[in-house]
Amino acid sequence: MTRVWAENFDEWRKTARNLLAVGQTPEEVYWEQNDFESLFAHVESLPPAAAPPTKVPADFVSLASRVACHRDPEKWSLLYRALWRLSHGQPHLLKMATDPLTHRLRRMDGEIRRDAHKTKAFVRFRLLQENDEDHYIAWHRPDHKVLPLVAGFFQRRFAVMKWSIVTPDQSLAWDGEALQWGPGLPASEVAHEDKFEDVWRTYYRATFNPARIKIKMMKQEMPVRHWATLPEARIIPDLLSEAETRVETMIGAMEGDRETAEDYLPPVADYPSLRSAAASCRACGLCGPATQTVFGEGNLSARIMLVGEQPGDEEDLRGRPFIGAAGQLLMELLEKAGLPRDELYVTNAVKHFRFVQRGKKRIHQPPDARNIIACKPWLQTEIRLIQPQVIVALGATAGRALVHHGFALKHDQHKDLFFDGIPIYATWHPSAALRATQPQPRADIEYHISETLRRALKFR
Ligand code: URA
Numbered sequence: 270m271t272r273v274w275a276e277n278f279d280e281w282r283k284t285a286r287n288l289l290a291v292g293q294t295p296e297e298v299y300w301e302q303n304d305f306e307s308l309f310a311h312v313e314s315l316p317p318a319a320a321p322p323t324k325v326p327a328d329f330v331s332l333a334s335r336v337a338c339h340r341d342p343e344k345w346s347l348l349y350r351a352l353w354r355l356s357h358g359q360p361h362l363l364k365m366a367t368d369p370l371t372h373r374l375r376r377m378d379g380e381i382r383r384d385a386h387k388t389k390a391f392v393r394f395r396l397l398q399e400n401d402e403d404h405y406i407a408w409h410r411p412d413h414k415v416l417p418l419v420a421g422f423f424q425r426r427f428a429v430m431k432w433s434i435v436t437p438d439q440s441l442a443w444d445g446e447a448l449q450w451g452p453g454l455p456a457s458e459v460a461h462e463d464k465f466e467d468v469w470r471t472y473y474r475a476t477f478n479p480a481r482i483k484i485k486m487m488k489q490e491m492p493v494r495h496w497a498t499l500p501e502a503r504i505i506p507d508l509l510s511e512a513e514t515r516v517e518t519m520i521g522a523m524e525g526d527r528e529t530a531e532d533y534l535p536p537v538a539d540y541p542s543l544r545s546a547a548a549s550c551r552a553c554g555l556c557g558p559a560t561q562t563v564f565g566e567g568n569l570s571a572r573i574m575l576v577g578e579q580p581g582d583e584e585d586l587r588g589r590p591f592i593g594a595a596g597q598l599l600m601e602l603l604e605k606a607g608l609p610r611d612e613l614y615v616t617n618a619v620k621h622f623r624f625v626q627r628g629k630k631r632i633h634q635p636p637d638a639r640n641i642i643a644c645k646p647w648l649q650t651e652i653r654l655i656q657p658q659v660i661v662a663l664g665a666t667a668g669r670a671l672v673h674h675g676f677a678l679k680h681d682q683h684k685d686l687f688f689d690g691i692p693i694y695a696t697w698h699p700s701a702a703l704r705a706t707q708p709q710p711r712a713d714i715e716y717h718i719s720e721t722l723r724r725a726l727k728f729r
């Protein structure tokens with residue numbers, strides 16, 4: 270039995286790779302379950318990796334990095350069991366929803382995602398002013414150790430401010446240039462919210478002192494609750510004032526400015542849950558002015574999936590994709606190609622209508638890169654659930670969402686394109702034909718679309 274231990278995802282990954290490389294089965298490995306306490310004595314040094322790192326699906330890596338934040342001490346051994354099976358004849362383990370291990374990991378993942386989402390929404394900063402500088406501090410107790418998962422979000426969101434977020438497990442500080450990790454602060458230390466400000470001085474010193482204390486060592490040597498009594502912790506006593514100030518504006522600004530719809534995905538993604546979760550997505554600014562989310566629709570066992578850009582004016586009002594002018598043209602072209610709509614699943618890269626108001630008119634605006642990225646989790650999950658054999662990308666936005674951000678039809682149309690292994694056939698958006706002022710380009714565009722749809726027929 271090999272005894273090993275990991276404190277975070279990177280450590281788990283390194284160790285797990287080595288174990289895998291030397292062929293240690295999950296049954297032969299004991300992952301220490303205690304967190305952090307002086308366990309080093311038990312940890313065996315592993316033989317160096319004998320084989321190159323195993324390729325595992327990107328899906329698994331991102332799932333594992335989230336599950337690594339779970340409080341369940343069994344997470345490391347569960348993840349290693351999954352890794353073992355993925356690399357020993359079950360590369361599709363994560364698609365086997367009824368497999369008990371997959372089921373358990375997915376459930377843990379859902380809990381983590383919800384917790385990360387709550388952390389983003391509920392962290393409350395208070396302002397401390399020091400030497401004419403503003404520092405924002407927050408104490409928050411997430412259910413799991415999700416701080417690493419939301420660090421990037423807070424860094425981008427509050428890039429120009431100095432802030433610290435302290436949780437029972439760890440703390441994170443941003444000084445305008447770099448993120449710094451520090452120790453956590455047990456809830457018992459901040460029984461009263463106001464006390465947090467006192468205790469925080471310790472953190473301030475620990476995380477910002479240039480001659481920074483080796484936090485891990487310090488934590489091992491001395492429980493955090495004793496820090497406050499250290500002589501060197503009695504610092505900056507007079508600088509902390511106006512501690513009551515709540516920074517609601519910072520929090521207000523967070524709403525509608527999350528980078529990705531990922532936080533809004535349902536923990537268990539079956540089609541009805543996905544669809545209803547999308548209805549309340551507020552991940553990007555587009556949900557504000559638009560009427561409603563326009564989700565995809567059609568045959569859930571479709572072998573052919575069409576992806577457009579975003580709902581237009583009429584789609585926005587009626588809540589269904591491709592029912593306006595572009596949709597009607599699309600129907601004609603489908604008919605010409607011999608493809609009945611009820612055999613298809615039809616959706617858009619972006620699920621809210623982007624427009625500018627001019628008088629009474631709402632003028633269509635193409636979604637930008639941020640909108641496309643923000644909305645991609647919906648599209649990606651739709652594709653995973655429908656599992657089409659081919660995807661027809663209508664227009665540049667669909668190409669950008671499915672292929673790459675620099676997608677351009679004229680450069681990319683003759684390449685073999687794929688999304689998650691599914692072939693992509695790229696063509697014009699029907700509204701390009703509607704916009705064409707001359708008959709010839711319009712006919713060419715329509716021909717290109719019909720031909721692409723006809724090529725897709727072989728996947729029927
Ligand atoms: N254009 C699109 O891309 N999608 C629609 O649903 C309508 C028009």
Ligand code: SF4
Binds near residue numbers: 550
């Ligand atoms: Fe969410 Fe997409 Fe709508 Fe943005 S456009 S709010 S990501 S559904």
